[in-house]
Amino acid sequence: MAAACFSSVSTTSSVSAVLAPTSSEKEVSPSSVCDTSSREVSTEAAGPPSWGSDLSYSYSLNVLGVSLSLASGRLVANHNRPPSPGQPNQHNPDAQQTTKHRQLLFDWTSNVELETTLRNLSSKPHLAGSAENRAIADLVEKRWKGYGFRTQRDIYNVLLSYPGDKKNRNKAEILASNRSAIYTCQTEEKILDPDQETAKVIPPFNAYAKSGTVESSKVFYLNYCTDRDFKQVQGRISMNGSIIICRYGKVFRGNKVRLAEQHGAVGVIIYNDPYDYAPPSETNATYEGTYPHTRFLPPSGVQRGSMITGYNGDPLTPGFPSKNYTIRRTVGEVREEGVLRRIPTQPMGYEDGKEFLLLLNDIPDSTTDTLVGWKGSIEGVKYRLGGQLQGGRTVRITNNNKEERRDIANLFGIIEGAVEPDRYVLLGNHYDAWMFGATDALSGTISVLETSRVFSKLLQTGWRPRRTIIFCLWDAEEYSLIGSNEFVEELRSVLQHRTVAYINLDSPVLLPEVPHPNSTSGSVYDVWLKEEKMVAGVDRPRVHDADAGSDDAGFCHYLGIPTADIMFVGKGNYESGFPLYHTTYATFNNVKKFLDPDFMYHQAVSRFVTEMMRSLADSIIIPFITQDYAIRLQEVYRKLLENTEIINRLSAQNLQDSLENLKKAIDKFEFTALLFDQQVKSVDYSNLYEVRKLNDQLMYLERSFLFPLGILKRSNLKHVIFAPSLHNAYSGTAFPGIVDSLYSDIAADDTEGWNQVKNELTKAIYVIESATKSLHSAALGSLW
Template sequence: MMLGNEQQHLAPIPSYEEATSDYGGADEEGGERLNLLNRSGTSQSSSSAPPTRRDGYRPPYVESVRSSSDSSFLSAFNSPRSSAESLQREMVQMEVMEGEIEEQRRRGSGGLRAFSKRFSSSLSAISLPRNPFRGLRCRMPNVPPVPCLSNMNSAALVPVYRLIAVVVALIVVYVLLATDVLSFRSVGQEYLGPFDPESVRSYAEHGIDKDRIKHWLEYISSFDHMAGTEGDFVLAKYIQGQLSSFGQKTERMQYDVYLNYPTPGGRRVWMDEPKWEAQLEEPVLKESPHDKRPSENTLVFHGHSKKGNVKGPVIYANYGSREDFQKLKAQGIEVNGAIALIRNGGRNSDLGIKIKAAEEEGVVGVLAFSDPKTEGWDWPDSAVMRGSVSLTSLLPGDVLSPGWPSLPGASDRLSHHNNKALVNIPSLPLSYKDTRPLLQAIKGKGKKVDDDWVGGVPHVDEYWTGAVGSSPVVNLQNENYENYRQPVWNVLGEIQGTDRLEEKIVIGNHRDAWCFGASDPNSGTAIMLEVARVLGKMMEFGWKPLRTIVFANWDAKEYNLIGSTEFVEEAGPGVKDNVIAYINLDAAVTGTQFTAAGSPSMQYVVKKVLGRVSDPLTHKLYNDTWNSEDMPGLGAGGDYTAFQHYAGISSVDLSFSGKGYPAHSCFDNFAWTKDIGDPGFIYHETLGKIVILLLLELSDHAIIPLDMMAYWHAINKHWKELQSWVKQKVDASAGQGAKLNLDPLKNAVNTALGHIMKFTQMNEGWMGQDVDGLYVELDDWAVSQRRSRSIRMGNFDKHLLDVTKGGGVPGRLWFKHMIMAPQADNAHEVEYFPGVRAAVNQGHWDVAQSEVDKVADLIKRASRKLLDEVSDSSPT
């Protein structure tokens, strides 16, 4: 199959006013409103006029309300089996499910040729072809009078008509078989539907269109859309309409969560001596490309920041890490009662942890600025990096409902006061233009800093720490509006797979942005829409994947990964039982360097896909240039967090990155992407190809291509690193009862190797394939065994969860995965064997030993269940 020269027809982009003109309407864009998640009761509304974007970022006055109990999406995540552990027995005993076979042959037009078709279906989707004359009410043809039949009545001619109909039907069937329109040779094969696998991949890869990606990104980034605001609501409707237009069943899901917004004029930073006040807000860059008026910037603030008015002497604390504060203390620099001035980024880029560290040292407020030396590119002097100061490494999601969903009207909510997931001192972000007077004001005060503390702010020739007794006093005012039940909206679309017993694949990225969000996150949104469009075009030809594909557009990620976390918490065990893999996009294209991070099981399939895609400039295949042997794991920097670390779903995060981009500022707009970030949108197109091919590999193979040996190699590597790290900790604590026996973990890793090798080297008849890669064993046992093998591999990550009562990483029980978790002091980075490390860091050696024993049992159990899915279903 080849892609023809399909005429490009891009719908005109609406203006912001046009997009919001049906603001209070009930219909979805691009398709019929399905009410798939219609919450009991009436929609909430207000008679007041819609708020403007400048008016405190209040929510839309019409909200989408739905019932989780009636949700077709959530009910679809309910397991069709009694439990994952009993699946093998059910598959062995199940009857062949009757499905429906459709033969659709289309003539090519406009140079676009249809797929090369092959009638192929899994055994669970087989049925006899429908009677083509069923339901037709036809008049019998007029038969000329025949002399010998002239005395016969019409009833006597019925057998003759029947005989003629049978002969005609036989002729039709013969023609269909002879022309290979119908071919039952590939029933139960790797790909479903009447399509050749290679033709499907080729069409999908070549169907990705960079001009369409550019088209979507231009609109999505043409106005601001912070979580819960009217711009966010407009885009939720827009994306839902687009997914509907691609043939997907869609739904918009609402959660009511704790968010804060800046109040106009409520934030100030100033000094009385010398007289100075920060500008704070970013300049409006230029007119909106579609509204022909000045574009509106969002106000500058930190999400989930503590409101209040504080003042104190300014102290420069480098990146604001715990190590930096310890260095200040060692130099005799007091910080209690001070305002800390810190740089964004560094080895620890977790802003919430930095502010928590300052709080623990007695700092009363924090000012965080973007240093051009750290950012790695020509960062504008007036750009401001907004961000969340939530403690994501402790608890993602809505901080008022830890571990359960924040459904509309729910009463089980915690208080935000003294909430362990929130910081307790105010903070604000600054541009380095606003930071310059502060750094100049403390010159010669305190201690002159070492070279590694020197930043790159122009016209600051020396960097000093400042001192409590001599630094100028800075006033920090941070007034913001807090909404404890702010509506936010996830948008989901679904391509139904042909096998209802197969588990699902989810691809997602978030929609909300701190301002226009061209790179972060909507380069990912635009790519996801293009992937959905191409798959929708394939569906028009009759193609469907084996496994259901769910497209998810999350909300409120920027605050604390809220949308994806609330969804996973609401779906509960249904997600664990029914999702086999998750693909994440976010700031998808900010450079030219391909990056991937995820579960080790995803390593092979990513590498395989990269063998088809080459760099658009160097023309080298990515599987030759990407270091797949060292694919990093996942912290908590994206919407994969709830899937990987809470539900144990094998996940991967994909992007093209570079030295830097105007992250979380209003400079991250369409103009930056078009002129600097990705001129020509060639890397957007390239990532689109990678994503759609990866989706096909995961959704359309009878045996999902996860790699258990790669997982073992990762565990073995990180266990050895843990061994060296523990030895250092024990040596440093000599004489204090430090002792830890790691032999159980060593034995578990060795035992797992034997199980995984046996599983990987298995070669049975139901695994046999022909030269085209299609499976030759087609009976119900073979189909069930292939399905079972996929589910066993998909369950490997899930078996590494500690789901016992009170289980999880010590001190951070929301995180259930015991091999991989975000670092406790940096949500953006990963650490391995987090339970053991947490206990050792706290000096709790008895707890550390229990954690070693627990994770050893989980490793042995996970590897054993690759071979025996139905035995010993209880945790050991």
């Protein structure tokens, strides 16, 4: 595995053996030092000391693939053919015992267990802060105690957001000239699935949107509400005092509304267009091509979601854990800073969206025919830009959101390492959901639980991992990755010094359009590579750069810990890889009927992750390949050079030397990585000091790419090489500071603006030089 903020799997790691065909495919069946009041620790089972104690030592692919995001070190899938399962190598000196353990774990991983667990956990909506979500936490904790794990529950008191009650539902209305409502959007999604029959359904809402009522006779359609969309109509319209309609997709929903705020809008309606979430040919009058007949979004489906932008975690305590000793900002202060939204919003399905878009059909001089990519596929809608509504009509948005501080709970199940208990390998996912969450997040949660179950069985044979394994379940991820971010904020120093890697499993099975895991196509790796060659003509699987879409973000961007995010995805051409995302239709029935009827994909993901965890925890030398990081650095540098607009702007400012220095730094890192990997291959296992030293260099390499003061306009993001885009939290970007500093229109004589660009170039060169020096003592026999 390569330690990188992108993704890759080591050419020599025994992790790669999980990618090879097996004969077992037959089954279808740390108490806080400062504050202990909110941390519950179980001592019923043996385990390592709690977090605060001293220990014994001081990229989702758009085709079939396992998306390995080594963000802040994204773990990478083997670029070469994996070794045979029993073949000795520098990470696996006891190949016979390793093969035995691997096979047992494979054989024990059960699709039947996975299906049963998902059915049970997804039976009710379980929003963060609710009694239903606490019930899941209690169930998981009981299960882990039964496995003999040491368990821990960390409590944080954080700001959450909830919609109005039944008497005060959030809504959008069309008003006639006499002020009467002639159309009101649905405040609940239609029941299309027996799994939806519950009184606990959460109505559609956008968390942290401002409460209040706004009304306007000036309404505009702004496509996806991206920065490019706003620039395309700049000078053509004035959005001050308007209500904007836009469709989900392309960028994070919070970025859409923040841009609308900045352009003077007073409210935003966001809907799912069938162009992006259902095949246009199937969205006919009967909608037989949508759920519950297919996996595509029905007309009443509404995507919920958070509106926080700027950083993740509890918005009232940035940089600090939300404990009883922590100073908190007010909601008003956070909203004024632009972290919480300053205007009301209303999400809706395309059945409702059509009625609001039809208002714009007859507005003169508002065609979007010259704007590429602005047309959706709702029948009868012209997708006009809009303006002043005809006939004295207005649109009104009423938002009754309430912000409340509530307790959330992170859960941990711990297996103590036998040799290096102070080195942690973490596997996690969140367990909260906007609704039933059968896909997001429980499809990943059940794989975490199944992996923990089979490891508990291996413990019964007398096996113990070399390093400590920690299973993690995060709370309040849907709100803004809150649980995981509070954890990394509280335990920053401990985690930076002791964590080898964090593996994330958020929604690992999204589309059925992939070869079956038990097909004759070969291993997962074989199929992955074959699909990549077909799509991109590459000779190794592609990986995606780190974004901020799930719980690996804090480990990556804040702490510089290697992470991986793993999933099966299909080759669909739709904006959403999972059309029912964050709707009430993401139920067990949907998974069972359309995504993974036999739960074989879930089994394949669980087996893959189990072997990855075993390899990371048991290999004498941590299975990271530093050359993979060097290869990725060269790739993203070439990609930077391919952006002619950026290169021309840098050249106009005589910054070619800075680019040359960046290239020299990458070349030097690549050369040193080559020497370092050769050193690793020749290590003497009997020299415990040398083994520990090399492992420390591998583990800490990713931290070298952090800059203490953060990147441009985001001091909370420390990783200089890979981070989410400033304009879209869902998109990972290489050299984010450089790219984002050049994204705005800097005038040729804007000294301050160009100094920012120079500063970001300097940071990139500096951290790469630092990473090179971190490998020198082994590679070149000197400290420098």
